[in-house]
Amino acid sequence: MTHPTSHDSSGSAPASLMADAPVIDFDKFKPTRSHLAARQRKDTFMRWLILLAFVVACIPLISLLWTTIVNGVRRLNWDFLSHNMTYVVGGEATGTGGYGGILHAIIGTLEITLGSMVISIPVGIMCSVYLVEYANRSRLSRTVRLLVDVMSGIPSIVAGLFAFSMFSILVGPGTINGFEGSVALSLLMIPTVVKTTEEMLKIVPNDLREASYALGVTKQRTISKIVLRTALPGIVSGAILAIARVIGETAPLLMTAGYIVSTNMNLFSGEMTTLPVYVYQEYSKLRANCPADASASCVTTIPMERAWAAALVLILIVLILNLIGRIVARIFAVKTER
Amino acid sequence: MTKPVSGKQVDKVFRAIAYACGILILVVLGAVALFLLFRAWPLIGGDQSAVSETISSFTGGKATNFWAYVGPLLFGTVLVAALALAIAFFVAIGIALFISHYAPKKLAAALSYVVDLLAAIPSVIYGLWGGLVLVPAIYPFWNWVATYLGWIPIFAGPAANPSRTVATVAVVLAIMILPIITSITRDIFLQTPRLQEEAALALGATKWEMVKLAVLPFGKSGVISASMLGLGRALGETMAVLMILSPGLKYSFRLLQASQDQTIAANIAAQYPEANELGVSVLIGTGLVLFVITFLVNFLARKITEKKAVK
Amino acid sequence: ACGDNIPAGTAATANADGLSGNFAGAGASSQQSATEAWIAGFTASNTKAKISYNPSGSGAGVTTFLTGATAWAASDKALSDSEVEQSKDVCASGTAFDVPVYIAPIAVVFNLNGVSDAGKHVNMDAATIAKIFDGKITKWNDPSIQEQNPDITLPDTAITVVHRSDKSGTTQNFVEYLKAAAPDDWTYDLSENWPNEVGQGAKGTSGVISTISQADGTIGYADFSQVGELGTVSVKVGDEYVDISTQAASNAIADSTIDENVTGDNRVVVDVNHTTTADNAYPIVMVSYDIVCPVYQDSATTEFARDWLTYVVSTAGQSVASSATGSAPLPNNIVDRINESIAAMG
Amino acid sequence: MGQRIDVNNLNIYYGSFLAVEDVNINIDANKVTAFIGPSGCGKSTVLRTLDRMHEIVPGAHCTGEVLLEGVNLYAPDVDPVAVRRDVGMVFQRPNPFPTMSIRENVLAGVRLNNKKISKSDADDLVEWALRGANLWNEVKDRLDNPGVGLSGGQQQRLCIARAVAVHPSVLLMDEPCSALDPISTLAVEDLINELKKDYTIVIVTHNMQQAARIADYTAFFNLKAVGQPGHLEYFADTTTMFNNPQNEEAERYVSGRFG
Amino acid sequence: MGQRIDVNNLNIYYGSFLAVEDVNINIDANKVTAFIGPSGCGKSTVLRTLDRMHEIVPGAHCTGEVLLEGVNLYAPDVDPVAVRRDVGMVFQRPNPFPTMSIRENVLAGVRLNNKKISKSDADDLVEWALRGANLWNEVKDRLDNPGVGLSGGQQQRLCIARAVAVHPSVLLMDEPCSALDPISTLAVEDLINELKKDYTIVIVTHNMQQAARIADYTAFFNLKAVGQPGHLEYFADTTTMFNNPQNEEAERYVSGRFG
Ligand SMILES: Nc1ncnc2c1ncn2[C@@H]1O[C@H](COP(=O)(O)OP(=O)(O)OP(=O)(O)O)[C@@H](O)[C@H]1O
Numbered sequence A: 001m002t003h004p005t006s007h008d009s010s011g012s013a014p015a016s017l018m019a020d021a022p023v024i025d026f027d028k029f030k031p032t033r034s035h036l037a038a039r040q041r042k043d044t045f046m047r048w049l050i051l052l053a054f055v056v057a058c059i060p061l062i063s064l065l066w067t068t069i070v071n072g073v074r075r076l077n078w079d080f081l082s083h084n085m086t087y088v089v090g091g092e093a094t095g096t097g098g099y100g101g102i103l104h105a106i107i108g109t110l111e112i113t114l115g116s117m118v119i120s121i122p123v124g125i126m127c128s129v130y131l132v133e134y135a136n137r138s139r140l141s142r143t144v145r146l147l148v149d150v151m152s153g154i155p156s157i158v159a160g161l162f163a164f165s166m167f168s169i170l171v172g173p174g175t176i177n178g179f180e181g182s183v184a185l186s187l188l189m190i191p192t193v194v195k196t197t198e199e200m201l202k203i204v205p206n207d208l209r210e211a212s213y214a215l216g217v218t219k220q221r222t223i224s225k226i227v228l229r230t231a232l233p234g235i236v237s238g239a240i241l242a243i244a245r246v247i248g249e250t251a252p253l254l255m256t257a258g259y260i261v262s263t264n265m266n267l268f269s270g271e272m273t274t275l276p277v278y279v280y281q282e283y284s285k286l287r288a289n290c291p292a293d294a295s296a297s298c299v300t301t302i303p304m305e306r307a308w309a310a311a312l313v314l315i316l317i318v319l320i321l322n323l324i325g326r327i328v329a330r331i332f333a334v335k336t337e338r
Numbered sequence B: 001m002t003k004p005v006s007g008k009q010v011d012k013v014f015r016a017i018a019y020a021c022g023i024l025i026l027v028v029l030g031a032v033a034l035f036l037l038f039r040a041w042p043l044i045g046g047d048q049s050a051v052s053e054t055i056s057s058f059t060g061g062k063a064t065n066f067w068a069y070v071g072p073l074l075f076g077t078v079l080v081a082a083l084a085l086a087i088a089f090f091v092a093i094g095i096a097l098f099i100s101h102y103a104p105k106k107l108a109a110a111l112s113y114v115v116d117l118l119a120a121i122p123s124v125i126y127g128l129w130g131g132l133v134l135v136p137a138i139y140p141f142w143n144w145v146a147t148y149l150g151w152i153p154i155f156a157g158p159a160a161n162p163s164r165t166v167a168t169v170a171v172v173l174a175i176m177i178l179p180i181i182t183s184i185t186r187d188i189f190l191q192t193p194r195l196q197e198e199a200a201l202a203l204g205a206t207k208w209e210m211v212k213l214a215v216l217p218f219g220k221s222g223v224i225s226a227s228m229l230g231l232g233r234a235l236g237e238t239m240a241v242l243m244i245l246s247p248g249l250k251y252s253f254r255l256l257q258a259s260q261d262q263t264i265a266a267n268i269a270a271q272y273p274e275a276n277e278l279g280v281s282v283l284i285g286t287g288l289v290l291f292v293i294t295f296l297v298n299f300l301a302r303k304i305t306e307k308k309a310v311k
Numbered sequence C: 001a002c003g004d005n006i007p008a009g010t011a012a013t014a015n016a017d018g019l020s021g022n023f024a025g026a027g028a029s030s031q032q033s034a035t036e037a038w039i040a041g042f043t044a045s046n047t048k049a050k051i052s053y054n055p056s057g058s059g060a061g062v063t064t065f066l067t068g069a070t071a072w073a074a075s076d077k078a079l080s081d082s083e084v085e086q087s088k089d090v091c092a093s094g095t096a097f098d099v100p101v102y103i104a105p106i107a108v109v110f111n112l113n114g115v116s117d118a119g120k121h122v123n124m125d126a127a128t129i130a131k132i133f134d135g136k137i138t139k140w141n142d143p144s145i146q147e148q149n150p151d152i153t154l155p156d157t158a159i160t161v162v163h164r165s166d167k168s169g170t171t172q173n174f175v176e177y178l179k180a181a182a183p184d185d186w187t188y189d190l191s192e193n194w195p196n197e198v199g200q201g202a203k204g205t206s207g208v209i210s211t212i213s214q215a216d217g218t219i220g221y222a223d224f225s226q227v228g229e230l231g232t233v234s235v236k237v238g239d240e241y242v243d244i245s246t247q248a249a250s251n252a253i254a255d256s257t258i259d260e261n262v263t264g265d266n267r268v269v270v271d272v273n274h275t276t277t278a279d280n281a282y283p284i285v286m287v288s289y290d291i292v293c294p295v296y297q298d299s300a301t302t303e304f305a306r307d308w309l310t311y312v313v314s315t316a317g318q319s320v321a322s323s324a325t326g327s328a329p330l331p332n333n334i335v336d337r338i339n340e341s342i343a344a345m346g
Numbered sequence D, E: 001m002g003q004r005i006d007v008n009n010l011n012i013y014y015g016s017f018l019a020v021e022d023v024n025i026n027i028d029a030n031k032v033t034a035f036i037g038p039s040g041c042g043k044s045t046v047l048r049t050l051d052r053m054h055e056i057v058p059g060a061h062c063t064g065e066v067l068l069e070g071v072n073l074y075a076p077d078v079d080p081v082a083v084r085r086d087v088g089m090v091f092q093r094p095n096p097f098p099t100m101s102i103r104e105n106v107l108a109g110v111r112l113n114n115k116k117i118s119k120s121d122a123d124d125l126v127e128w129a130l131r132g133a134n135l136w137n138e139v140k141d142r143l144d145n146p147g148v149g150l151s152g153g154q155q156q157r158l159c160i161a162r163a164v165a166v167h168p169s170v171l172l173m174d175e176p177c178s179a180l181d182p183i184s185t186l187a188v189e190d191l192i193n194e195l196k197k198d199y200t201i202v203i204v205t206h207n208m209q210q211a212a213r214i215a216d217y218t219a220f221f222n223l224k225a226v227g228q229p230g231h232l233e234y235f236a237d238t239t240t241m242f243n244n245p246q247n248e249e250a251e252r253y254v255s256g257r258f259g
């Protein structure tokens, strides 16, 4: 083996460039036929494994959607969407011929979720702006980052307990209203917004920030017009993910927003029902009673049917939110070659 | 037209808002921790005999001391969440890669959409589906596992029927966190610099080797933080566990048997409605423990990623 | 309001009458369906009143009530002495009192191929039930069961016990029965939590019922109204085996006494006689209470509470609940006592 | 009018690593000054201190003075944003804003600074800047297409157009032509020649012919050894630098030239 | 030994956009062929079809034949991975693997081909390749540092080292020197001269002097107008191309040379 002797001068004459280089027997490094075949096999294997992962994951997810759709469409009609649960007794049909509905729960879900979005999306985005753009590895930022992770692990039920106690102290004992639910959900939403936004901001190439600074643009405008703008599609899908994180929460809302069968439009006063709470309550009822003298239209299984229908509506609402998010993301999409 | 001075002021205000939001996280978390401590205080500072009576009433006399109570709950929480993550992790990465690098463009777009949608399916629906559809459907499989793999202690039979077991709950939680991890991981994978991918391919790498050389290293920190998000969700999941698991208060690895373990969050939900003042304190004490555990898990994960990043 | 269903056949009640205002109650989940029926019935004649009920659980309901945030609480348990004491802070005068409003038979439910699906009941005495739920009897064809059921051939199926996993008044009442009727075979302390590790736990009545439906050989206990197609156990009372029915439950309560030693005024607390030998009396019964103040800080609430209780225990109220949930109507002797308490309000 | 730059005792750090040591240089107004030197000697680093872009890198800082027409850019009361508005910069790698069309990219400096500009003024400015960067004919029909859809060379010329569109008084260019073909290079060089009437120009280049063609003065940076800080080895007017350098290292470096 | 490449009737598309039209060219084995032409004319695009890197861009495809020693690279049974193993590539922008050390970067390709390499063989190979790219002296003491910590020029030389380390039979280079200083450029050019003994080399360059210095043959690509497809305008041996081109466009282009 030829061992290199140390050699000076980076401005060496061309001829000496390889003079001290070891002699290489490239055949040693050539792939063997079997190795090539093995690589090929591994590639194919991984391709199939990845496809398999996908297929395996599809089975439960399809089953879930299928179950919800099949069970949900049975009671999903206009009457169900346009009425609340007032005057619904046992399995009997109501005065409108329906079996009660979810209007109040849809309104509750939308208002409470909107309330938590209004709180957590600005806070979350600004917090990640702080983390990515302002705090260069300071102690505070490391703490904040860690705490965001910790926050994402707060059990939703603890978030509910926290909001409930906070309102009890600030507003009055036993206070329950929709906004209290929004506060509880914000606690769950903020970390998701922060983390996804942070990832998205980190991916924005530094080149772009430099280009903007070099044009004499202030940091604030660079961040809001270049960095956030470039990351916008990612931020939108992060926000959707965050909404997804909370729109299906049940436990904290039972504590904070309560439960009511009639429609309450006021986010800031009175109990409010949301769709997941509704689903859970109807599931808990399981069966309605039909007394011996009940009419033919009495349905004992109506609570479960309502639960599935409400679950389907919940999925549809999420679908629509998703669509809106997609459209927003597409409008603001970053047009690259990719 | 804005003068530089006002631009500077806007800059300062913006910076102040960003800092305030960062600090708000500290404040909120501090408030939550303080509140938990405050509400859990009777556990430490209150009448100890009343505390042990309350705990005894929660457990039917199996535990009288807070640590004996929270120990198995903690064990169950970590067990269920870790299993869920273990199941979901590789599948999620597989799907994310499938969408970002393997599937044809159109299919990938459609799949992306479906994954985002699934990430948003409420846990109460997973609970419904898990409890009503999966539990009966998965029993034959668990029975098969218990029969043929029963010699592995964790699969020791007989498999409970209905399968309201840790194994089933872990599967449901895995399905729940799968879209979350997939969604984030996919976004990161899609951001892999084309230059890196091309560098690998030009060296004669196969597609999988390209993924290993360029995509996975690039996405690593994102994958880890996505997993932490999923783990956090699994640790704190209430409704799905509550609606599916047959709980027990043991330190048990018997995944296929019923009434073995319970999670902290589900336990709070199960006990809270009927708990009195002191009972709520005890439950909040368990919540505090969960809080600390999440803290530790995240702390460790952070240390691990940091070490890798330095290298 | 927006989206309300028109109350059945009462378009005439559009003329606004009765009470008005927002009133909230919270408490026992077992009362949810009954209370929703009562709210529907009550608001049909008090169209300006908006009443909400949060089935947050008995304990939470009482706690909330004691903060003054709700007009009434519903609970599967009578108040404790300290809770009565605490109520002084929220009631304008006097102390809160509880009255029974809802009597629900608890069925011992099972799912056994060839038996329950054939619509057959299985006979058991209290000791057998206690042993099964304590894991001492593990097969359906155990001689002690078979002896009591000469007409049925029981299969050699393993018994899977299903119990509540959450804290529950249903559990409390069920184990009270076991402890009273089979003290030798049920030695656990009374508790709202299931005391042993036999079988499987499930959340809520709905969880118990769906778990039982999912496998052969299961047995559990649940609110009668939720039983559906599952089989029920006929319980030995005296020398007879009594099928579960609302009437039989009512008979058991009628044979029970009212606890006269409770502290606090106006309270009507039923001491359920689990060892009754009365004719056609079904001894596993849960009694659920409404808790109110005699006088509230605000007179509208006082008026509401009085009207509410009056309606709930009235024949109309009890029959609405009965048809909505299959609960047993309150026996007359108890209704009389309750009316005395109501009369003392305001 | 362009402004002169005087650099005194400049030491430049990345964290604790001293990347460039003790630079003293006087850059004349309305002249083109070229920085040459081997890779890694710190040309880009020095250039970036001239408009306070250096400090954007976390941990990066410098000591010493950079005087722009006598005013120290690093004086405590100087706003780096204002400095960068006066001192434009073009980077080694083209970096058009991916969210913007070609037109918006050119206008970015104006628009992002919140200046109101009428549509016709904007049109004129876009055309002027793109013509200057010899890109107008190639893109005039697709001004609303994304800037990143262009080829590498086109992108770089777009970035030059973007930088000149804000009318800075000094223009810093870090190997602006390294991704350009000769025709575009020629056009940019012509542009530089034209711009120097109004602006002071500093350009980093590897192409010594380019330096010889366009620069009035040339600064040769060097590196004692790898890991050591770079330093300004020799500064002279371009003719001297390439024909009769009074410095042995510089002599060796420029005589290694070819082509 | 190097292998010859014959391109027949090649049309190259990005989606439905025809980027380059009807290319026919014969690239001799063990020679250096340079591609020159104005920006956007498709030099990089053609180069990338020679090792089937083009098809990586979604929607990108081509028609026609590329024969490597008579074997059509685009025949249905040809594995693009095998093609790329034989045909190495160096890109316009340096792209070391960010998670790898300098050493690992050099060995990246070799490790794919052969898992079991002894440490001493690996050491030799790293030294050989880094010397070839004239980077050895600068990095020999910090081979375990990350590759992205190097300056731009150093990174590019690292990428060249990485490409030659797998010892391909054809080497494609897309403006490999555009980010290099003259000394490094010289070293790379020497390397190219040395490598052509064993390999066929195709190089895209904007620097016509570079083409004149190192290429045996030169292909001039051109563009009728913006938005039109590029095409091969003229192909000749380098002496003819630069001294006596038989094509008016080429004449115009090469005579616009400078420096
Ligand atoms: N962001 C950074 N962090 C730490 N060190 C850096 C950074 N950028 C450059 N350096 C180091 O500073 C020194 C000078 O680098 P610089 O990029 O200024 O050189 P250059 O002369 O512009 O080289 P080139 O011609 O390759 O662009 C080099 O040793 C380099 O490794």
Ligand SMILES: Nc1ncnc2c1ncn2[C@@H]1O[C@H](COP(=O)(O)OP(=O)(O)OP(=O)(O)O)[C@@H](O)[C@H]1O
Pocket (backbone or CB within 6 Å): A337, D149, D150, D151, D152, D153, D154, D179, D181, E014, E017, E019, E038, E039, E040, E041, E042, E043, E044, E045, E046, E057, E227, E230
């Ligand atoms: N990924 C892509 N998608 C669509 N069009 C592309 C893509 N890459 C290049 N083009 C187009 O193909 C044509 C040829 O581009 P190419 O990059 O091959 O030119 P080039 O001669 O290498 O230019 P330069 O000298 O600037 O590198 C150009 O019109 C360009 O706009």
Ligand SMILES: [Mg+2]
Pocket (backbone or CB within 6 Å): D043, D044, D045, D092, D174, E152
């Ligand atoms: Mg540089």
Ligand SMILES: [Mg+2]
Pocket (backbone or CB within 6 Å): D152, E043, E044, E045, E092, E174
């Ligand atoms: Mg190119």
Ligand SMILES: O=P([O-])([O-])[O-]
Pocket (backbone or CB within 6 Å): C028, C029, C030, C031, C057, C058, C076, C167, C168, C169, C170, C171, C204, C205
């Ligand atoms: O409220 P419970 O009926 O579950 O006791």
